[in-house]
Amino acid sequence: MPGLISSNPSPIFLPGSQDQAQKSESLNGTNGYVKSASPSNHRTRPTKTTGPERIPFEDSSLDNPDLGPFLLKLARDTISSGENPNKALDYAIRASKSFERSPVQGLELAMSLHVVAAIYSSLGRLEEAVPVLERSIEVPNVETGLDHALAKFSGYMQLGDTYSIMGQLEQSISCYGSGLKIQVEALGESDPRVAETYRYLAEAHMQAMQFDEAENFCKKTLEIHREHSEPASLEEAADRRLMALICEAKGDYETALEHLVLASMVMIANGQDNDVATIDVGIGNIYLSLCRFDEAAFAYQKALTVFKSTRGENHPSVASIFVRLADLYYRTGKLRESKSYCENALRIYTKPLPGFTSEEIATGLTEISAIYEAVNEPEEGLRLLQKAIKLLEDKPAHRGTIAGLEAQMGVMFYMVGRYSEARNAFENAIAKLRASGEKKSAFFGIVLNQMGLACVQLYKINEATGLFEEAREILEQECGPCHLDTLGVYSNLAATYDAMGRVEDAIEILEYILKVREEKLGTANPDVDDEKKRLTQLLKEVGRARNRKGKSLESLFGSNIPRRKKEGTKGWSGFSFKP
Secondary structure, eight states: OOTTSOSSOOEEEOOOSOOHHHHHHGGGSSSSEEEOOOTTTOOOOOOOSSSOSSOOOOGGGGGOTTHHHHHHHHHHHHHHHTOOHHHHHHHHHHHHHHHHTSSSOOHHHHHHHHHHHHHHHHTTOHHHHHHHHHHHHHSOOTTTOHHHHHHHHHHHHHHHHHHHHTTOHHHHHHHHHHHHHHHHHHHOTTOHHHHHHHHHHHHHHHHTTOHHHHHHHHHHHHHHHHHHSOTTOHHHHHHHHHHHHHHHHTTOHHHHHHHHHHHHHHHHHTTOHHHHHHHHHHHHHHHHHTTOHHHHHHHHHHHHHHHHHHHOTTSHHHHHHHHHHHHHHHHTTOHHHHHHHHHHHHHHHHSOOTTOOHHHHHHHHHHHHHHHHHTTOHHHHHHHHHHHHHHHOSOGGGHHHHHHHHHHHHHHHHHTTOHHHHHHHHHHHHHHHHHTTOTTSHHHHHHHHHHHHHHHHTTOHHHHHHHHHHHHHHHHHHTOTTSHHHHHHHHHHHHHHHHTTOHHHHHHHHHHHHHHHHHHHOTTSHHHHHHHHHHHHHHHHHTOOOOOTTOHHHHHHOSOOOOOOOOOOOOGGGOOOOO
């Protein structure tokens, strides 16, 4: 899983001669398994010319009960030796067919199907791996014993990893949840091995921007590790680092800072200098969010000194800190220093050392692009985003990331008045988000709203209306009807309704927006005054007064609230849209 999730998928079930206790230990998803390779990091070795590519077994020979184990061993040996994976796939498929013919289809069949799916994944044939894993989940019967529960758990986790690589996070999380349920039933909720699966789900929800769910799972992980581990353990430190990321994403910076300081103390006690430096970067990020700039700069410089001495001056971690310092100096108005740090980071990213991944470089370029956008150099920002997209390629695992970059490109195109290109960029981002199963996220709703704004500038009012309506439904569900993002979409929808002649619909929406803004912001707020003017304009067109029925402010302060006399109104051209 890209991002917070490890690039190595979950292990696959390979039972051997281990006893029942060893099988029980394997239920944590880390012991007793062989990990399947991800297409993003798999390197196929040159195929050896010696040896047959296929064993010419007749179909009738598959009935031999000894053939399945023999073929499966050949498949595993071929994988271990690094030979042609297609040969290993052939052996594994034939082994699964042999086990299918057995009168009793048990763990051997599930095991062979896991191997087949793992090889499909390593070859990038993810769509073919999915039905194989779905079949492997059907085979074990958890009521039969612990080893069957192990096989089913492993199948769900491997299927979740496969969906994650395909960019389908919703299905991925569902599979992880099913695996967790089986594991909890087998081991209990407080077993240390269950904590690892809780953490896995926390990271998955974090990647899907489902922060409340991520926080709940991370809390369970932390509770289990505190119960079963020594005080100030490395496991607890790792949990606190993840919790800090979640709290930071939710805007709870003080709590995030507390977790990072505690994690840093543990790492210092254990002599983990590089981990301490990494945590210092996180602490700097929190201080930056809190506008405590001097403390942020100190934390970044501490980390920078460690990384330069231990990893070298051209390491990506050094470039990453340069980017953060560039952001810090931009926020403090030191633009020349900010641009200097951007150039230092770009020098590292444009001539990467061996071992740099395309994901690391693309992430760095994206962060620098945001700074160029902030200093009003959108063309340079666009150039860097385009380069980042090329580095990521159009792989399923990167689809969500590329969609985010294309959405950002759309914003930059919009800023410089290139509305047609902005619309195309948003359209590409939306298509990728739909394909990756993120069509119900708040981010998806925001991108729909941005594309609608681009369509308005191109006078495609009907298309804009459809986009605003879809965005409204999503944001109502994900954020609630009173959230500022949802209100912004309501406002845009009212403007398009007015342009289409649906004045009554526009008035109804504006009355609701004004009610909520008055309750949340007060009647003297400039945004409230804006909405009043817009509503007054439409009411004059239809010749009626504002409907104030059921307004909570009137019930609180009475009906004799002094109201300012309305002055001149604007035409629709002044009916502004909310980004």
